[in-house]
Amino acid sequence: MSFSLPYSAHRRYLTGIDWIVGALDRSARKAIGLGGFSQAIIELDGVVDEKTLRAALDQISRRIPLIHGRVARDWLNLAPYWKAPPNADVPQVPLRVVDLPEERAGDAERLFDEHVNVPFESRWQHLRCLLVHIGGRRSRLGMLFDHRLLDAFGAEAIFRLIDLAWRGQLDEIVPLIRQTEPAHLDHWRRRLASGKTLNRYLHRLNERSVCGLKMPVPGLKRRIRFQHDSMTPEQSAEFASKAADEIGVPIILPSAAARAIAAMRQVVPAPPLPGDQCLVFTSATNRLPGQEWEKLLFNHFALMGLSARQDVTQSTAEIAADLRDQFFEHMRLQIPFVMQDAGALGRICPVWLASRMMNALFGGRFCSFYFACLRETGFPGDSFLGLPAIGLIHKPLAFAPPGMNICMTWFANHFNLVISYVEGVISDVSAAKLLHIFKTSLLR
């Protein structure tokens, strides 16, 4: 049996995974001066009308004030929650517009890279847009988002929401978006058991030392850099089919992660931080079909650590099979749910303390790199504000440490591949080589 105090029923308390993301965000801010910021960029065939876009963003700002919230703590139950701004004070989502002539189309990439590397202006700000018109024929709209507010799927769904606002359909959608979340103060015994299980799991993951890249000196402001490429729909389908054949079940994550590990070993054969295992933290979406609006805001994914031994020369297929077994073992132990449950317990700990504890536990080496393979998109449509949508890519965060993220996102039946890395962790030449080897191995 559970009950909630009347005031708390209207709050959006952070879930366990929101709190974990908050702790990672804090570590990144401390290490490189940038939090967990990611950017989703939609590419359109035509020129987006600035006023139309502004009007749609304003509608969303007014109807979903939580997008301008900030973390606060309920001192009665000690649970953190996301505090919305006062009704009369809902700010705008910043929008900058740049017109580039066709001959300077290449500058767009630089502008988006700069956009992701500038922190938000205040703790109430979590979304910021950059619209680039190219040669009066094409547009690219980049949306920088705070990972504490939205995950990658949610960010793509915001594009869909902008489009629906333009179509005048926001009234139908807003009531579906969950803007409150109970504090989940019940089931303490189960949460304590989850905490114990998670503790054992994390210690087991760290029994062997983790190899990795060397982070630059903490405290200095560092930029995040990106390399990206795309696969064709045919190449993407071929990879999915090969991956299923390789491990015997229709799941692509183990095969994709194995190729990322193999590519990394090829490019960085002797990691600056030597270790006995390559530990990759990966995420898998935790939304059921039909929950895209209900779970629009905040984080809805499960985190897992997958490890490959450094001392054995394994083939990619062997690594994939090993990762598949670990994935199944994680599910057998219910690790994604244990992590959510234990996170709900850990929320009473402030993120700055949690971040320090994580650093102490792992010696600043949580994992070798992050890897994500998203096969669901929050923007399944093919038009945006009346213009054909021809691409949707991400410039995702590279949480630091380890300051390296390899990511596969899905749009219009094909994968986009992105490598994001903290400046100085790996050179641009090595990152480009890594992306090339990774893509090639996906096609082999």
Add this chain to the structure above:
Amino acid sequence: MPDAPTAEIIQQQLCTEIQTLLSLKSGSVKSDTHLPSLGIDSLRFVSLLLVIEQKFGVNLMKAGLKPDDTKSVRNLASAIVARRSA
């Protein structure tokens, strides 16, 4: 020792399990439902394989699945029966 469940019973149980995993209404998954169209993600798919292992004693991950095996509940049930008798 009780008789092994028939393919039909396995199909019915699979339909119920998939409905539970995806929070779908009762009766919404049938034996000929195209599984990929349900939008089952990797976490739920692995959970389904674990349920199959627990209920029917077949480790489909180790036994391996062909692409056609996951097209429908009927095909999945046939794969379970085939692996059990193998």
